[in-house]
Structures are given as structure tokens and as C-alpha cells.
Amino acid sequence: MPIEQKYKTANWEWIDVTAPTEEDLRFLHERYHINYLLLEDTIDPNHLPKYEEVGDVKFFLARESTDLERRTLNNISDISSKLGIFLLPKLIITTHRTKSKSIHEVCEELKKENPDNVTRDHLALKLALRIIKTFDDDSRNLLEVMDAMENEIFLKTTNHTNQIRRLYKLKRKSGLNTRILNISGEWITKFKTLDLEEVEVMDLLDKQKDVIADFDHVNAQTVNLISMFLALSDQKANQVMKLLAIYSVYFLPITFIAGIYGMNFDNMPELHHKHGYYFTLGLMALVVIITFIYMRRKKWQG
Numbered sequence: 517m518p519i520e521q522k523y524k525t526a527n528w529e530w531i532d533v534t535a536p537t538e539e540d541l542r543f544l545h546e547r548y549h550i551n552y553l554l555l556e557d558t559i560d561p562n563h564l565p566k567y568e569e570v571g572d573v574k575f576f577l578a579r580e581s582t583d584l585e586r587r588t589l590n591n592i593s594d595i596s597s598k599l600g601i602f603l604l605p606k607l608i609i610t611t612h613r614t615k616s617k618s619i620h621e622v623c624e625e626l627k628k629e630n631p632d633n634v635t636r637d638h639l640a641l642k643l644a645l646r647i648i649k650t651f652d653d654d655s656r657n658l659l660e661v662m663d664a665m666e667n668e669i670f671l672k673t674t675n676h677t678n679q680i681r682r683l684y685k686l687k688r689k690s691g692l693n694t695r696i697l698n699i700s701g702e703w704i705t706k707f708k709t710l711d712l713e714e715v716e717v718m719d720l721l722d723k724q725k726d727v728i729a730d731f732d733h734v735n736a737q738t739v740n741l742i743s744m745f746l747a748l749s750d751q752k753a754n755q756v757m758k759l760l761a762i763y764s765v766y767f768l769p770i771t772f773i774a775g776i777y778g779m780n781f782d783n784m785p786e787l788h789h790k791h792g793y794y795f796t797l798g799l800m801a802l803v804v805i806i807t808f809i810y811m812r813r814k815k816w817q818g
Contacts, residue, residue: 519543522619523626528636532619533611544609549573550602558600558611561593565696567703574603574710576640576703579696580618581650589688592696595654599647601640603710608636610643618646637710641720644707648723651693655730658690662737669745683742690734697728762811769803 518540522530533540541555551570557563557577568575579596589595599616602609610619622642626634634642665682704724707717777786777796786792 522623523631525632525634527632528606528608528639530639531607531609533609534615535613536611548602548604548607548609550604550609554602555611558598559613561598561613562591563598564592565700565703567706572605574706576601576603576644576706578644578647578700578703580616580647581654581693582614583617589685589692592692595689595692596696599643601643603636603640606636608639617650618643621646621649635711637712640710641707641712641716644704644720645723648720648727651697651727652723652730654693655690655727655734658686658734659730662686662734662741666741669741669748680742680745683738683745687735687738687742690731690738694728694731694735697724697731700724762816765811766804766807769807770800773800773803 518534518536520532520534522532524530533544536544536555536559541552541559544550544555545552549571550573554568554570554573554575557566557575563577565579566577568577578599578601579592580599581595582597584595597614597616598612599618600609600611602611610616612619622639625642665679665686669679701724704720707720708714710717773796777784786796789795
């Protein structure tokens with residue numbers, strides 16, 4: 517069933533809605549008198565996080581990080597999914613289009629403690645903390661991936677074309693996560709309006725700032741890694757050009773000598789000399805040897 521009663525205590529009830537349909541939204545609207553425009557926001561896949569309050573209904577629209585790996589990272593829906601939280605008198609309603617890791621973890625946490633000791637607002641706080649934790653887990657994973665890629669780049673164990681694509685994807689993902697977390701500040705600060713201690717709300721805000729700082733670090737390190745990767749690629753290209761230049765230095769004087777004796781003039785005494793051919797070959801070899809010694813002393817070649 518898409519509409520499920522998770523918990524019910526003497527003070528509050530928790531209803532969870534998975535992949536809501538138009539019929540489910542009409543039911544919630546008629547049963548709990550929730551503004552239909554708010555309910556429609558929960559099925560918009562690309563809706564940004566926000567907070568709205570209409571009458572007795574407090575609506576937190578959050579986004580949690582997902583483990584889904586998509587080929588393209590163009591929108592925030594490619595790395596996250598929505599989690600709507602409606603707070604009504606003695607009632608909390610959560611809505612989500614896909615399976616929610618945050619809700620699952622909160623349910624497991626409630627099994628270990630007495631739900632009667634948890635208030636409605638504290639349940640909302642638990643959900644918010646779990647949502648932030650999904651981004652924290654993602655930032656740690658990106659850091660590990662970035663460290664592995666850094667080793668691969670310097671050890672040259674992977675294809676360069678694939679490497680730059682992976683770096684771009686890493687940068688894109690960290691940038692989208694940072695955007696989501698910055699926009700999420702709107703609904704996170706509204707937890708100050710709930711019946712919670714100030715230190716609890718500040719803890720939530722601190723966790724948000726810490727995760728933003730982690731993603732900023734990932735983004736900055738990825739940019740540096742891309743710069744180093746391009747610098748190493750340029751260095752490799754320069755080594756190839758250096759090698760070609762060295763060979764051209766050897767062959768330039770030899771080509772010059774061959775060009776002189778390739779001219780079709782009648783009066784060229786060397787052409788009729790008995791040992792002219794061997795003298796010319798010797799001259800070419802001498803030029804190559806002198807060039808080699810000179811370049812070794814200048815340390816222009818290894």
C-alpha cells in the first residue's frame with residue numbers, strides 16, 4: 517500500500533506515503549485538509565527544497581542523497597530524491613517517490629527506543645538529521661573516489677580519456693550536492709519554529725555546514741586534480757616534442773650535406789674523387805658524434 521501508518525502513539529501519528537498518485541493526493545487533501553498545491557510539489561521530480569506554512573500545516577520539502585548512479589548529471593534529481601514532511605497537530609506525514617533511506621533508518625532507530633518518549637517535532641528532527649547524513653555519506657564516498665583517482669593519475673594505471681571524464685563527473689556531482697545543501701538552509705532554519713531546544717536545532721545547522729564544507733573541499737580538490745592531470749598531459753606532449761626536436765637536430769646537418777651533393781652542377785670535383793663517397797659518410801658521422809657530445813654536455817637529452 518502506498519499509504520502506510522508507521523507509528524501511532526498517544527501524542528502523535530506518523531503516516532508515510534510512497535510514490536503518491538493523484539488519487540492519493542486527493543485523499544490527503546480531503547482527509548487532512550492539506551493545500552493541494554503543497555501536495556503537488558511532492559510529485560515534481562525537480563522541485564527545489566523549501567519550507568511553507570499554510571494554516572496549521574508546516575511543510576518541509578527536503579531532498580536526500582541517493583545511491584543511484586546515472587550516466588548524466590544535469591539536474592538535482594539525478595543525484596537526489598524528494599522527501600516531503602507535513603507537520604499537522606498530532607500528525608506527521610512523509611511523502612517520497614522512491615524508497616527512502618532516511619525513513620528506513622529512523623524506523624530502525626525507533627524500534628530501539630520507546631516511541632512514546634519521542635515527540636512529533638523530535639521525530640521530524642530525526643528525519644532531518646538522517647537526510648543530512650545521506651549527503652555526509654556521499655561526501656565521504658567522493659573523497660575516497662578522489663583519492664583513488666589521484667593515485668591512478670600519478671601512477672598512470674588508467675586511460676587518460678576515461679580519467680578526465682571521471683574527474684568531470686566527480687566535479688559535477690559535488691557541485692550539485694553543494695547547491696542542494698545551500699538551498700536546504702531555508703527549511704533547516706525553520707526548525708527553530710518547532711518545539712525543540714535551541715541546541716538541537718544548532719546541531720542540525722552545524723551538520724549542514726560541515727557537509728557543505730566537505731563538498732566544497734571535494735570540489736576544490738577535484739579542480740586541482742583536473743589542473744594537475746592536464747599539466748601532466750602537457751608534460752607528456754612536451755617530452756614527445758623534445759624527442760622529435762632532438763632527432764631533427766641530428767638529421768638537419770646530414771640533410772644539408774646530402775642536399776649540397778644532390779645538386780646537378782657539372783663542376784663538382786668531390787663527385788669524381790675516388791674516395792669522395794666515404795669521405796662524405798665520414799663527415800656525416802663526425803657531425804652526428806659532435807652533435808651528440810654537445811647535447812650530452814648541455815644535458816639536453818637523458
